[in-house]
Amino acid sequence: MPGVVAAGHPESAEAGAAVLREGGNAVDAAVAAVFASFAVESPLTGLGAGGFMLVHDGERPTLLDFFVAAPGLDGTPRAAELTPVEVVFDAETVQTFYVGPVSCGVPGTPAGLVEALRRFGSMPPAELVRPAIRLAREGAPVNHEQAYILRILEPIHRRLPGTRELYAPAGRTLREGEVFRFEELAVALERFAAEGEAPFYRGEVAAALSDFVVAHGGTLGPGDLAAYTTIERSPVRVGFRGAEVLTNPPPSAGGTLIAHSMDVLEGLGPTSGPEQLVAAMDAANEHRADLLGSTTHISVLDGGGMCAAVTCSNGSGSGVLVPGTGVILNNMLGEEDLNPGGFHRIPPGRRVTSMMAPTVVRRGGEIVLAVGSAGSNRIRSAILQTVVRVVEQGMGPAEAIAAPRLHSEGGVVQAEPGIDEAALARLEARGVTVARRPEINLFFGGVQAVARDPRTGVLSGGGDPRRGGAVAYA
Numbered sequence: 066m067p068g069v070v071a072a073g074h075p076e077s078a079e080a081g082a083a084v085l086r087e088g089g090n091a092v093d094a095a096v097a098a099v100f101a102s103f104a105v106e107s108p109l110t111g112l113g114a115g116g117f118m119l120v121h122d123g124e125r126p127t128l129l130d131f132f133v134a135a136p137g138l139d140g141t142p143r144a145a146e147l148t149p150v151e152v153v154f155d156a157e158t159v160q161t162f163y164v165g166p167v168s169c170g171v172p173g174t175p176a177g178l179v180e181a182l183r184r185f186g187s188m189p190p191a192e193l194v195r196p197a198i199r200l201a202r203e204g205a206p207v208n209h210e211q212a213y214i215l216r217i218l219e220p221i222h223r224r225l226p227g228t229r230e231l232y233a234p235a236g237r238t239l240r241e242g243e244v245f246r247f248e249e250l251a252v253a254l255e256r257f258a259a260e261g262e263a264p265f266y267r268g269e270v271a272a273a274l275s276d277f278v279v280a281h282g283g284t285l286g287p288g289d290l291a292a293y294t295t296i297e298r299s300p301v302r303v304g305f306r307g308a309e310v311l312t313n314p315p316p317s318a319g320g321t322l323i324a325h326s327m328d329v330l331e332g333l334g335p336t337s338g339p340e341q342l343v344a345a346m347d348a349a350n351e352h353r354a355d356l357l358g359s360t361t362h363i364s365v366l367d368g369g370g371m372c373a374a375v376t377c378s379n380g381s382g383s384g385v386l387v388p389g390t391g392v393i394l395n396n397m398l399g400e401e402d403l404n405p406g407g408f409h410r411i412p413p414g415r416r417v418t419s420m421m422a423p424t425v426v427r428r429g430g431e432i433v434l435a436v437g438s439a440g441s442n443r444i445r446s447a448i449l450q451t452v453v454r455v456v457e458q459g460m461g462p463a464e465a466i467a468a469p470r471l472h473s474e475g476g477v478v479q480a481e482p483g484i485d486e487a488a489l490a491r492l493e494a495r496g497v498t499v500a501r502r503p504e505i506n507l508f509f510g511g512v513q514a515v516a517r518d519p520r521t522g523v524l525s526g527g528g529d530p531r532r533g534g535a536v537a538y539a
Contacts, residue, residue, distance in 0.1 A: 067368035068539045070094055071462070071513035071526040073109070073361040073439065076205055077102040078528065078537035080196040081365055084188065085539030091365040092120055092185040093193060094539075095373035096178050098363045100197035100254065105205050107247060108214050108222075108232075108382055109361045109439070112257075112265065113274075113394040115173035116377030117313055118181050119300060119423040121432055123370045126311050126425060127184075130296040130416065131177020133170035133397040136289040137413030143167060145282025147399045147408060150220045152381065154508060162381040163399030163408070164221050166281035169383050170397040170417055171289045175262035180295040185371075191258040198254045204246035210507070210533030212241035218382065227386030228393065253391030266290045270390050277387045278394070284413075285394075292414060300425075303327050306335075306457045308433065312424040312448075316415075319422035322349040322445045323452075330453070337453045339471060339480075339488035343497070346446055346473040360421060360439035361532075366515045366524050367539075372435040374423035402442050420444040426456060433519055434462070439532060440510030446472045447510030455516060462514040463527035463536070470509040481505050507531045 066088055070081035081098030089097075095118065103111045110116075115133035119126060147163035154160070182190055207215065215222070219238050222228040231247065232238055239245055256264055264270045271290045278285040300311040303324035310327060313320030326345040333341045360378035380403075383396035397403055397417045404410065404417075411417060420442055426434040434455050438447040447470060454465035469483030477498045480489055482505070489499050502508070511532025516525050528534025 066090065066539060067524070068094065068366055069515045069524040069526040069536060070098055070363065070365050071515050071528050071534065071536045072098050072102065072363045073511055073513060073532050073534050074102060074105045074208070075535035076105045076200055077363065078535040081363065082537035082539045083196065084193060085367055089188045090186070090369060091367040091371040091373040092181055093188045094367065095363050095365045095375050096182055096186065097193040097196060099178060099375060099377060100194045101200055102361050102363070104197050104200035104247060104250060106211065106361050107250070107393065108218055108379070110377040110379055111393050112175055112253060113172045113392040114377050114379040115395065115397070116177060116375060117317065117421055117423050118177065118373060118375040119311065119313070119425055120181065120185050121372050121425050122185060126300050128298040128300045128313060129177055129181055130298050131173035131180070132317070132419050133173055133395055133417045134289070134293060135398065135411035135413055135415050135417060136171055136285040138292055139286030139288040141279055141284045141286045143282060143284050143409065148224070150224070152217050152220060154217060158508065162221065162396065164224070164381065164384045164396045166278045166283035166383065166385055168396035168399030169278050169283055169285050169385060169394040171285065171293050172395060173293065173295070174377055175257065175265040176293055177295045179262045190261065194254050194258045198251050201247045201251035201254060204244040206242050207239050207245050208533050209241050212239070215239055221382055221384045224384045227388065228384050231386060247391070249389070249391035266293055270392065273390050274387050274392060274394070289413070305331060305452065307428065308456050309427045310424060310452060311427070313422040317419040317421065319420035319445050320424070322352060323422055323424065323449055325349050325352045326445065326449050337457055339485055340491060342450065342471065343473045343478055343492060345449070349445065350474055362423070362437035362439055362511065362513045364435040364437060364513050364515045364526070366432065366435060366517055370432070372425060372432050374425060374435040374437045376421040376423050376437045378421060422448055424448055424452070426452060428519055431519055432517060434514060434516045436512060436514035438510040438512040440507070442474060443472050443508065443510045446470065447512050451512050451514060461525055461527070462516045463525070466512045466514060466527040466529050469505070472509060479508070481509060505531050
């Protein structure tokens with residue numbers, strides 16, 4: 066089936082496009098790309114992560130919530146504290162992340178991907194997982210962007226056995242061009258292909274995950290894993306420049322904040338320059354009253370009119386690779402922006418909030434754009450600016466994604482090179498602090514988008530150069 070896939074890595078995109086060529090639909094392709102991302106983007110995502118998928122099959126949009134849930138249903142007391150680790154992005158940007166077994170929430174990706182295929186897929190999981198198994202076992206060269214991520218996350222990975230050896234097999238962190246292999250993941254994916262999600266929630270893998278985390282002071286119990294389910298939600302809808310934008314609803318925060326920003330832009334006039342964008346971002350910040358989000362997004366459009374936008378995340382990663390499972394657990398309980406009320410406050414079983422916001426744009430009922438992003442708190446500003454450039458300014462997805470971005474938060478406007486200097490000067494004249502970044506950076510998100518031209522039906526895509534994004538066609 067013809068189609069287009071945009072993903073955070075060339076191998077992820079190609080895995081999805083290959084499925085389309087074999088006759089699979091957009092959801093089949095998205096799931097295959099997600100599996101491949103587990104092998105080639107493993108610090109960002111995996112079987113221990115959580116996510117969301119927005120599917121539009123030509124009839125109605127469906128949002129599948131398989132994000133991380135807070136553990137504690139078994140009543141296991143927390144016996145340790147979160148471990149703070151400083152991550153240095155560049156000379157000007159340092160952030161503290163909180164990691165270790167205490168930071169691990171209930172993963173959702175195994176359950177969510179199975180549910181997506183059960184409801185919308187046309188191919189068996191065993192076929193879709195095959196490219197990921199090959200990539201995990203044979204390995205793939207570390208590209209420039211993944212080398213940067215491995216370098217800045219080294220303080221997390223080197224803390225514990227498992228990730229230490231995985232990412233530094235010769236005693237130092239893998240560098241660009243060196244081959245990364247993940248044999249334990251290959252075995253785990255083979256188990257998934259044979260048995261589905263069951264072992265990860267009620268079987269041997271589930272027991273290993275729980276036993277390891279509890280033995281090291283965390284609260285992830287067998288009851289937490291056994292109780293986990295994917296939840297269907299109705300997307301948030303907002304009008305923008307004559308189009309309809311569908312995005313992630315509560316309890317996730319990101320989609321609601323994007324919708325609020327678009328409402329503000331509509332009220333500020335017909336065009337969205339830097340000053341209007343800053344005003345909309347500031348309004349969203351007030352409405353809600355951080356830096357790397359180890360997240361990856363995949364967008365797919367197929368020739369039959371179906372689209373799938375899926376975002377998965379491990380947070381910054383906990384540094385916990387549970388022995389013998391191939392599962393690197395998330396650190397969502399240690400992500401400050403996802404725990405605004407303070408750590409250890411989310412009731413057991415409740416979904417952790419998220420900034421992730423897989424988004425679809427329609428005109429006249431027809432899909433014209435599917436988009437999503439990585440980037441923690443910058444997810445909402447990255448998606449907002451991409452939609453503005455496609456819907457309002459008429460750019461294609463690749464041009465819209467490559468265009469310079471800004472982000473306003475905490476009284477500071479961060480700006481990539483290329484943002485209109487006159488507009489930045491006017492902001493400064495009003496007392497706004499502007500931080501001019503020397504080059505584009507993954508701080509500003511990692512957008513992956515696909516589009517359909519409503520006049521010609523031509524499909525196109527864009528992968529974010531900030532994250533090594535790529536596009537593949539069927």
